[in-house]
Amino acid sequence: MKPPAPEPLPHPVVDNHCHLDIDRGDDPAVPVEEALAAAAAVGVTRIVQIGCDLPGARWAVEAAASYDALVAGVALHPNEAPRLADLDEALVEIEALAGAHDRVRAVGETGLDYFRTGEEGRAVQEESFRRHIDIAKRLDKTLVIHDRDAHDDVLRVLDSEGTPDRWVMHCFSGDALLARECLSRGAYLSFAGTVTFKNASALREALAVAPLDRVLVETDAPYLTPTPHRGQVNGSYLVPITVRAMAAVRGDDLGELCAAIDGNTEAAFGGGW
Template identity: 35%
Template structure:
């Protein structure tokens, strides 16, 4: 990536899924490319018990660079009460036994785009995981898709004492302001670069500098410049360039800000 030569500060990808099998053939190279592009950390996000175990394994394999978040994604939450409680107990044990690796709880939330899991089932899992995150004193990674009103309502009711980030923010200015009013961070991914994402770019402009994060959601949502390719952390610089442009900031300034915010939210030591 030619653009990475202009980067003089450290970057962090606050949300990725590098455990996907699409990275099995070249995971080391992907991580090396991220480092060469100026990245000093990636937060890998679990979506169920199996993948939560995998993100911990990645954090142990790449210590100081990969970090882990564990949780039950709303589209994986269609469990009866007994299975849900067993799943949460397992996730809790992951957090307790791997304190050096686990830096957040998530991704959790509500997803009404996919119709496989009834909203009331998602709501139950969401609320219980917020309780668990509070117990574990971990920041939360929120997944919200086509469910803004209900997600914000749950956080208002059950999120007291918690903080975290709305990952891959996909709302409008109104939703951004409501999430910010609750004290949460907003993270932007490659979809903010898409030609038709004007409302998303407008939302990015209202986020205070101390609440903004950068992510890829790899292997998904590659930025417009590399759209159609498998996404990877190094590509986040394309997203950062667009964010810097719409926010009228320098690229290095934006990277420095989002990195500082990631370190603060996830309580990362200086890398």
């Protein structure tokens, strides 16, 4: 059973990281029209659809071209890169997709993941990450970074390659110190349902130190469903739960936080959608 819809937000916000095409276990992906309508009904009026492999990237581009409420990000997820027989060929297609349509606003999610990929795949992950950074910079796209158990190396690669003009730490998972390190390099910090988890005190401390003009919200749906629905299938329509938790942590007025998130997302990903 999917969680009930929360109370609508007082101002529209954007879910800046979602996977509308991904099934979760025995739960098939919700039809796009239904997902968009449910989200809009609670004030989540726009979504960034992220493709994590070649089929997902193609789907994201097609969806963004078909629905006014969507824009796309395309990339090879760091766990996907070591599985590929020909990384170069795959990256050629990612670059072509990234440059094919104005509604493709981001290169991502790319980055490093040391939780699911062991030592044997890390060199390929890093090569893929560096190549994605280069694509984002050359095409003037927003870079969306996946960082799991790899904070120091993510910063090392970014410092080596140089950051694009706009970049987002997707599902920020560090503490206040990492937040400051990312912010000093120009990052937007995107917070997911994890900020509501009981054991996420360090993450809430990071949220508290982030300037209002650098905060974003996301679902990473169908994953990372916020408390009290943790473990169930997530969707963009549950963003209000996370935003209310964020406002409580920061001491922000809810409407002001929503307006800031909406404006910040436009600054990070561009407007006109």
